[in-house]
Amino acid sequence: MYAEIKDGEIRQTIDDGAPVCLADGTQFPGNFPKEEITPLVRVGEAARPDDCSNLVGGRDIQLIDGTPTEIWQSRPKTDDELKAARNDVRRAAIANLEAQQSDRRLREAMLGTEAKVTQPNGDQIGWMADLDRRIAAIRASLEK
Numbered sequence: 001m002y003a004e005i006k007d008g009e010i011r012q013t014i015d016d017g018a019p020v021c022l023a024d025g026t027q028f029p030g031n032f033p034k035e036e037i038t039p040l041v042r043v044g045e046a047a048r049p050d051d052c053s054n055l056v057g058g059r060d061i062q063l064i065d066g067t068p069t070e071i072w073q074s075r076p077k078t079d080d081e082l083k084a085a086r087n088d089v090r091r092a093a094i095a096n097l098e099a100q101q102s103d104r105r106l107r108e109a110m111l112g113t114e115a116k117v118t119q120p121n122g123d124q125i126g127w128m129a130d131l132d133r134r135i136a137a138i139r140a141s142l143e144k
Contacts, residue, residue: 002040003061003068010068013043013061044069055081083143090138097135101128 004011004022011023020028020037034040043061046069054074062071077085119130 001043001045001061001070002034002037003043004039005041005063005068006039008063008066010061010063011039013068014040041068046070046072048072049074087142090142094135094138097131097138101131101135 001016002014004014004020006023014020014034016034017030019030020026020032020034020040022028022037022039028037034042044064044067049072055077057075058073060071060073061068063069
């Protein structure tokens with residue numbers, strides 16, 4: 001991406017390969033090398049932020065020390081967005097456990113056996129009952 005700079009201001013930004021029409025009316029086809037067009041300067045690109053606590057909502061081009069630079073706009077996530085992200089993780093865990101449940105139920109029905117799981121208190125319950133207990137616990141932790 002390139003920016004047309006005039007009088008210390010960005011007049012316009014131009015994508016690579018796009019035709020150019022400068023502020024003074026001069027036109028260049030899209031395949032004309034942008035490096036050869038005097039008022040155009042390549043925009044410095046910044047890496048998109050990967051901070052999980054913020055949402056990146058767009059980008060802007062600003063002059064920094066005379067160089068056009070890409071600036072990413074971000075904002076903190078709202079409580080509702082954070083809650084939705086936590087619930088997405090919990091729903092994925094439930095789906096994973098339910099996927100194991102279906103295969104295990106079919107196998108145990110075919111063999112007529114059920115594996116046992118020892119609980120922290122020493123009780124032994126069926127493997128399927130343990131999965132059901134874990135799924136119920138995760139469902140109970142979903143935020144409203």
